[in-house]
Amino acid sequence: MSYPFLSDVVKAWTGYDVPLPLATFGLFVALGALAAAACFRAELSRLYAAGKIRAALVAGAQVPPQTVVGDFMVVVMVAGVVGARLFHILEHSQQFMADPMSMILTRSGLSIFGGLIVGTLAGMVCVRRWRLPVRPLLDAAAPAMMIGYAIGRIGCEVSGDGDWGIASNMALKPDWLPTWLWAQTYDNNIFGEVIAAPGVYPAPMYETAMAMACFLALWALRRHPFRTGWLFSVYLILAGAERLLIEQIRVNPVLDFLGVRATQAEMIAVVLMVLGVAGAVLLGQRLNAADKLLNPR
Numbered sequence: 001m002s003y004p005f006l007s008d009v010v011k012a013w014t015g016y017d018v019p020l021p022l023a024t025f026g027l028f029v030a031l032g033a034l035a036a037a038a039c040f041r042a043e044l045s046r047l048y049a050a051g052k053i054r055a056a057l058v059a060g061a062q063v064p065p066q067t068v069v070g071d072f073m074v075v076v077m078v079a080g081v082v083g084a085r086l087f088h089i090l091e092h093s094q095q096f097m098a099d100p101m102s103m104i105l106t107r108s109g110l111s112i113f114g115g116l117i118v119g120t121l122a123g124m125v126c127v128r129r130w131r132l133p134v135r136p137l138l139d140a141a142a143p144a145m146m147i148g149y150a151i152g153r154i155g156c157e158v159s160g161d162g163d164w165g166i167a168s169n170m171a172l173k174p175d176w177l178p179t180w181l182w183a184q185t186y187d188n189n190i191f192g193e194v195i196a197a198p199g200v201y202p203a204p205m206y207e208t209a210m211a212m213a214c215f216l217a218l219w220a221l222r223r224h225p226f227r228t229g230w231l232f233s234v235y236l237i238l239a240g241a242e243r244l245l246i247e248q249i250r251v252n253p254v255l256d257f258l259g260v261r262a263t264q265a266e267m268i269a270v271v272l273m274v275l276g277v278a279g280a281v282l283l284g285q286r287l288n289a290a291d292k293l294l295n296p297r
Contacts, residue, residue, distance in 0.1 A: 002160030004190035025190075028155025033077055036148030041069045043140040043222065053140075056130040065132055072126050076119040083118020087111035087264065112149070113243070113268045135229035142235035143218040149239075150211035156204035160189025165201030165249035181205065201249045207242065214238040230283040236276030244269040 003009045006020040006027065044066040047053040055062035088111045127137050156163040168183035183199035218235060243265050252263040260267070 002158065002186045002189040004159045004161075004188070008188065023159065023190075025155035025159040025161050028158065029152045032148040032151035032155075033073060035151055036144040037069055037073045039147055040073075040141055040144035041066045043143065044069065044137075047136060047140060053133065053136045056132050058130060065130075065137075068126075068130060072123060075126050076123045079122030080115035080119030084111050084115035086118070087114025090114075090264070111264070113265055116145070116239070117268075133228070135232070138232035139222070139228055139230070142232045143215055143222060146211055146215040146218055146235065146239070150208050150215055153204045153208040153211060157202060157208070160186035160191075162189070162191055162193075163204050163250075164195075165203035165206075165246075166251055167196075168199055168201050170198050203246055203250055206249075207246055210242045210245070214242060225286045227283040227285055229279060233276045233279030233283060236272045237280065238276075240269040240272035240276060244273070 001012070003012060003024055006022040006024060007018055009024065010016060010018045010020060044053065045064070048055070048064050048066060053065055056065045056068050058068060123137075123141070124134055127134055153163075155161070164184065164186060170183065173179070173182040179198070181202065184202045185195040185197060185199040186193075189195075214235075217238065218231065221231060221234065224231060247263055247266050247269070250263075250265075252265060254261055254263055255267070257267060262270075
């Protein structure tokens with residue numbers, strides 16, 4: 001069962017019809033952003049207290065870097081939404097050409113990788129403007145980005161926003177696994193789409209679980225002894241691998257790029273993994289005393 005709006009949740013729990021037209025997907029995205037901001041702020045505070053990252057320069061004054069997290073998150077979120085919509089349009093270019101305004105104004109149709117790429121670029125602009133080092137900030141942001149993604153995907157599951165998977169193969173379901181973890185029909189989903197029984201794979205649930213596991217791994221590795229940027233490289237590997245795996249049970253347009261037939265997400269996932277592996281190899285060296293002075297964390 002899906003609950004596109006907060007009023008649907010209240011009705012399911014209490015039986016009362018209360019006009020609360022707040023989209024549950026948006027609420028979980030907001031919760032994800034708050035969790036990411038808290039995680040990012042905590043990590044910046046730790047690094048700043050340890051003398052591993054310098055103060056930010058804001059309006060001519062030096063301030064602790066954690067104090068700019070609020071402004072940083074606003075910029076990243078706005079840029080991320082724009083990027084997510086842009087990449088979705090690029091993925092569905094024929095549909096966009098047929099009816100541009102419906103794709104621009106719709107509440108659905110967001111590409112997570114588009115949001116990640118454009119949001120990260122916008123964040124880097126802020127970082128340079130505040131005269132902060134880029135690589136330490138990326139390391140600090142890595143766990144935060146993953147926890148925000150994990151919580152945001154809960155919104156996809158609750159609202160039934162179309163990010164579900166292909167038709168479930170019940171013959172492959174392990175006997176010990178509950179049916180709702182293998183197949184769902186997403187009744188009352190936000191699109192009003194009817195899904196035939198037994199249902200489709202609940203891909204958002206799988207993504208939430210994988211992203212939470214990735215977050216825990218990144219959080220455990222955040223005190224690593226390697227050069228700055230290594231942790232963000234690991235994030236790229238994990239984010240790319242997670243999406244590449246989930247794409248195998250997702251329904252997305254297959255594109256033909258330079259003779260390669262794959263979904264947009266699969267292409268971007270492979271690029272992220274290649275960049276992540278390259279970064280992890282290049283930066284996976286322990287800092288010696290001289291390096292620590294030249295490359296503060």
